[in-house]
Amino acid sequence: MLYILLFYIFLFVFSIFVLFWFNYWMTSMLTSVNGCKFCDIVKNKKELQLKEKPTCVVVNDIKPKAKHHFLVISKQHISKPTDLTVADVPLLEEMERTGRELLREHLKKEGEADTVEDMLRIGFHLPPLLSIHHLHMHIIYPISDMGLISRKLTFRPGKVFKPARELIEQLKEEAGVPDPLEGNPAKDDMHEKIPAQAIT
Template identity: 70%
Template sequence: MASMLTTVSGCKFCEIAKNEKDLHLKSKDRCVVISDIKPKAKHHYLVISKQHIAKPTDLTAADIELLEEMERTGREVLREKLKKSGEADTVEDMLRVGFHYPPMLTVHHLHMHIIYPISDMGLISRKFTYRPGKIFRATRDVIESLRDAAGIPDPLAGNPAVNDSLEQGISAHAIAN
């Protein structure tokens, strides 16, 4: 599969994904993880798609599995780094995972930011550049938008572990006891 992935001549991230293996913290079928060269927190990683996709607005529902693999791989690297340095496992409220959207793109190759802990970030990075919203979108929101646009139902819809209730109105807590 990897040999079928498209690359663009002159694209720095295509070059990193394909040839600069010494920079790879982890490599999977469709993505690689590297350290950000201008980290905004103690842990700031980029998950780069091996397939050249210029920007998040080019994504379709067919790319949902890619995004899920990218997020899973980035989280694996973060957990490994935290464990290696004796830190606690990931605290979701201290984590940013997502993509910059136009006009904030500086590299035109799909890459996901994994930033932890957000308390390390400077004010501008935390409140503007990497704040979830229009210019920086959380990966979960991107996936949800792609599902909605394609009419794909949320696979967790109705799952009692997510919404803590069943259709009959019995709470998940009552069932577990």
Template identity: 35%
Template structure:
């Protein structure tokens, strides 16, 4: 019986070569333009939109267009994807008039502290204007938030 239930579930992969899509995932639906969410950036690989609960004047989410699990499920082969998410985040900030990259926080929530299990980079600027709660939620060197640079370092060191 469990085999039948498993067979009826959609197969999702975290590998970027497959056109993975989960119709139950809000970020998949946003990236596929199935919602009325305004996309600040969209290409074959990535999409960017505003966070619905902004923690800073500029708070964007950059997601892969294909369903990719959370940052804990990534491997060394995902380094180019994470670098692309970071590149898009910087470009969207610049496009929106924010150029002080020394006052930006780029990062991911570390599982199980993810509200959506589709990989998403938080872009927060200016970081110096994060409110009290946002400073906790997006705190550096915490159990629940990892910077993009820390994630890239972890992925690069994998065998």
């Protein structure tokens, strides 16, 4: 009985990965034939943009996994996070900062004090779990709204979803950039808490 159960679990997991790879292949084909959807949003669909900065724009995710689910899209066409180098760190930091600003603005309108970091997920899907081959960062809040599959599989930090901070630190480490906070207790406090009332 146990072997049968394990077999079905394996079959289920295998089916999910086959589905992901199929989606990855199909998306690559569509992108190469029909053009990039996110480039079109950046250049031609200003009405969808919630916030714009010199390097990125923010839109709502069309399939939100939580009450607040934004996509921060790079204006520069970069296919995937694995194509990034340390030279792209300023872009990633600007994308994260922009997404956080918009989230705080929304929370302020709803009368909430500020972002609860433990309830916030910021990051990128990695191949093969890419829906569109154009760099975009997910801002999801609160993660308690997420369904079981999203929270434990598709948006779980790990092999298919890379938190933004981890990606930035990884790029710096690979390039041999020294950490200015190494040995400093402040390193544990990665994000400055900005009160919602400070946003105008």
